[in-house]
Amino acid sequence: xxxxxxxxxxxxxxxxxxxxxxxxxxxxxxxxxxxxxxxxxxxxxxxxxxxxxxxxxxxxxxxxxxxxxxxxxxxxxxxxxxxxxxxxxxxxxxxxxxxxxxxxxxxxxxxxxxxxxxxxxxxxxxxxxxxxxxxxxxxxxxxxxxxxxxxxxxxxxxxxxxxxxxxxxxxxxxxxxxxxxxxxxxxxxxxxxxxxxxxxxxxxxxxxxxxxxxxxxxxxxxxxxxxxxxxxxxxxxxxxxxxxxxxxxxxxxxxxxxxxxxxxxxxxxxxxxxxxxxxxxxxxxxxxxxxxxxxxxxxxxxxxxxxxxxxxxxxxxxxxxxxxxxxxxxxxxxxxxxxxxxxxxxxxxxxxxxxxxxxxxxxxxxxxxxxxxxxxxxxxxxxxxxxxxxxxxxxxxxxxxxxxxxxxxxxxxxxxxxxxxxxxxxxxxxxxxxxxxxxxxxxxxxxxxxxxxxxxxxxxxxxxxxxxxxxxxxxxxxx
Numbered sequence: 001x002x003x004x005x006x007x008x009x010x011x012x013x014x015x016x017x018x019x020x021x022x023x024x025x026x027x028x029x030x031x032x033x034x035x036x037x038x039x040x041x042x043x044x045x046x047x048x049x050x051x052x053x054x055x056x057x058x059x060x061x062x063x064x065x066x067x068x069x070x071x072x073x074x075x076x077x078x079x080x081x082x083x084x085x086x087x088x089x090x091x092x093x094x095x096x097x098x099x100x101x102x103x104x105x106x107x108x109x110x111x112x113x114x115x116x117x118x119x120x121x122x123x124x125x126x127x128x129x130x131x132x133x134x135x136x137x138x139x140x141x142x143x144x145x146x147x148x149x150x151x152x153x154x155x156x157x158x159x160x161x162x163x164x165x166x167x168x169x170x171x172x173x174x175x176x177x178x179x180x181x182x183x184x185x186x187x188x189x190x191x192x193x194x195x196x197x198x199x200x201x202x203x204x205x206x207x208x209x210x211x212x213x214x215x216x217x218x219x220x221x222x223x224x225x226x227x228x229x230x231x232x233x234x235x236x237x238x239x240x241x242x243x244x245x246x247x248x249x250x251x252x253x254x255x256x257x258x259x260x261x262x263x264x265x266x267x268x269x270x271x272x273x274x275x276x277x278x279x280x281x282x283x284x285x286x287x288x289x290x291x292x293x294x295x296x297x298x299x300x301x302x303x304x305x306x307x308x309x310x311x312x313x314x315x316x317x318x319x320x321x322x323x324x325x326x327x328x329x330x331x332x333x334x335x336x337x338x339x340x341x342x343x344x345x346x347x348x349x350x351x352x353x354x355x356x357x358x359x360x361x362x363x364x365x366x367x368x369x370x371x372x373x374x375x376x377x378x379x380x381x382x383x384x385x386x387x388x389x390x391x392x393x394x395x396x397x398x399x400x401x402x403x404x405x406x407x408x409x410x411x412x413x414x415x416x417x418x419x420x421x422x423x424x425x426x427x428x429x430x431x432x433x434x435x436x437x438x439x440x441x442x443x444x445x446x447x448x449x450x451x452x453x454x455x456x457x458x459x460x461x462x463x464x465x466x467x468x469x470x471x472x473x474x475x476x477x478x479x
Contacts (some may be wrong), residue, residue, distance in 0.1 A: 001026075007034030008043075010077040013102045014084055016399055020096070021088040032080060039063045041076065043083035049091055060130070068116060074109075077102070078130050092328075095371055098404055099132030104397050106137070106406070108425055110145035111152075128221045130233060140382070140392060140408070147393040151421045154216075159248070160208070160429045161217040161419050164197070166225040166235070167435030167455050170260055171294050183227055189455040193288065193435070194232035196462050198239045200433045203469050205243040208431070211478045214248040216428070217419040220275075223435070226261040230269055237273035251418045253277040259305035262299040266313045278418065280306050280345075281320035285336040289325050299339065300396055305345050316415050319345040322367035323377040324353030324402040331413035347411035348390065350381050354401040368402040378405055385410040394420045431472065434458075439468075441475050449475075 001018055004010060014030065022028055022393075029048040034041070041060040046053055060079050064072050081100040088094075103109060113123045120142060125140065127133040168183050168190060183190070208215065218240065226233065254275045256262050262280065270278065282302040284290060290297065309317060319340050323333050340348060353368060369377075387391070390410040394417070397406045409420055422428040426446055432439045436453040440446055449468050452458045458465065 002029045004029075004031045004452040005034070005080070006032070006131060007036075008076050008080060010080050013077050013081050014218045016102055017081055017088070017100065019399075020094055020404060021085075021092050030084065032084065034076070034080060036062075036064075036076070040081045042077040043079050045080075045083040045087045046463045047084075047087045047091070052159055054087045054090045056090075057081045058083035058086060063411045071116065075130055082132065095375065096132070096404060097134040097137050097375060098397070098406070099134070101131040101133055103321070105395075105424060106133075106141040106397065107144040107148060109149070110141050111425070114145070126301060133334050134275075134296070134378075135233075136382070137269055137406075140395070140406075144392045144395045144408070146426060147416065148421050151393075151416060151418050152425060152427050155422070158212060158214055159216040160213045160431055161219065161422050162215055162244075162388065163423070163430055163432040163434075163437055164206075164218070164225075164240075165432065165434035165437040165451065166220065166222040166228060167193075167453060167458075168222065168227040170226045170227055171296055176413075186455055189459060190228060190232055194228065194235055196459055196465075197236060197434055199462070200465055200469070201236070201239050202243050203466050204431060204433055207469050207472050208244070209473070211473060211476055213431075215244055216248060217251040217253070218244075218249065219253045219255075219419040219423075221253075221255045222257070223255075224257040224261050225254045226258070226263075226266050230263070230265045233266055233271045234273070237269065237275070239360065241273050249274075251277055253279070253417065253419060256283075256305075257281050258295065258297065260295070260302045262286060262305045262308075263314070264308060267309055267314070271312055271314065274443075276314075277316040277318070278309060279320065280309060281316040281323045282320075282336070283320060284325055284328065284332070286328065286332050289328055289332065292326050295477050298347050303339075303343065306345070306403055315346070317342070317345045318347035318349060318411075318417065320349045322351045322353055323381070323405075324374055328369070330373055330376050330380070334380060337381060341384060341388060343452075346408060348385065349407065349409040350378070351407040352378070352398075352401040352405040354398045371404070373400065374402045374405055378408075381408075381410075384457050389413075391416075393417075394424050396424055439472065441472065443475075 003014060031046045033044045043058045046055045062075055063402050078100050085100055110123055124138055127138045131291060168186060170183055222377050252275045254270050256278045259280060284301040287298050321336050321340060352374060389412060391413055392408050392410050394409045395406050423430055426442060429442045430440045431453060435455050435458050437451040439449040451465055452461055
């Protein structure tokens with residue numbers, strides 16, 4: 001694509017929607033001219049494609065007075081992308097349930113509009129007229145935003161979440177781009193990684209005490225934390241209990257994730273040291289797909305692990321599914337969701353399949369599921385969750401996902417994951433440890449501190465990891 005923008009530039013957003021309508025090898029020239037006069041936005045877009053011109057002359061009435069700079073930028077960007085999308089639809093008609101909304105956090109958009117004084121009806125009108133979001137996605141966004149309020153209202157500057165990254169997995173799934181390494185090659189680093197992590201926990205405990213910060217939630221993710229052997233898992237959990245003040249802790253999550261790493265011994269260890277929320281993530285309940293995506297377990301293994309966890313005493317269990325996995329149709333997804341619902345987990349998260357940079361799917365011949373089928377899958381999910389009494393409480397979107405759709409967590413009202421909401425809405429400081437951890441310090445702006453991803457690099461450059469922890473005090477201006 002060759003892109004010329006005059007008057008206002010939003011190249012990143014235009015490219016996002018360009019990829020929905022055109023192939024990377026298409027010869028396309030886009031010219032966009034933006035004007036704002038007399039409270040009227042006018043964006044004239046011309047697309048040259050296969051020796052033909054397609055245009056859209058878009059007008060929108062908008063008064064910038066008393067609007068924040070962030071809101072003005074969002075509306076201007078939406079006008080440009082809308083003009084481009086309308087012109088593109090004259091070439092190829094693609095259903096876009098989220099309209100021209102680009103952000104990864106639709107519920108955050110709702111919350112920011114609430115904060116500016118807009119009512120529910122006004123937020124609905126903005127989503128409909130500015131972004132052209134469908135009615136069902138507007139309903140979803142407002143429902144999520146209002147459910148999030150129940151958790152966000154308890155936040156305060158002295159409360160933090162803790163994230164601990166364990167960058168090991170038994171195998172790497174074909175769709176994965178997370179911070180993880182195959183233990184068949186990286187397993188030799190597990191002991192030393194765990195020992196270094198213990199030192200990072202001790203260092204972080206001192207930082208928390210000096211800054212007078214209270215731990216509200218702990219989330220151990222990865223990777224697959226239960227890829228660790230029980231000895232190292234217990235070492236980490238025991239250190240967290242001995243070094244951190246957990247008297248304010250309201251949620252302690254362990255991503256058990258893959259059932260081929262779960263044992264009765266590990267679950268009992270987690271329970272012993274206070275873990276009260278775990279994830280057992282099948283992604284699909286179809287054995288043929290599990291083989292295709294490089295997961296070394298069966299659907300029956302998932303059921304057995306879930307029942308074992310319940311018997312041990314875990315009464316807050318999350319399960320993840322992915323809609324649009326390779327070669328799965330609606331009936332495959334329906335089967336997976338129905339089977340998971342039968343188990344009755346407390347929290348079910350459904351992700352829209354996404355081709356991520358760094359995932360193996362990027363290097364093979366794979367096409368995302370058609371948006372019409374994805375819409376059918378997610379509509380069935382919404383209907384099913386409503387029938388079971390689960391509510392949507394956190395949501396995010398990713399670029400290059402099937403149908404440009406969303407990932408949503410549904411839970412029973414009293415089982416909503418606090419960490420999930422706070423990390424997504426960026427309203428609470430999250431201090432990260434371990435491999436690939438990303439500390440987010442929330443103040444007037446969000447400042448980030450990154451840990452090294454690879455376990456070998458984490459070990460070899462551990463002095464830098466400890467030094468990074470001191471940056472927390474500097475940013476928070478603690479002396």
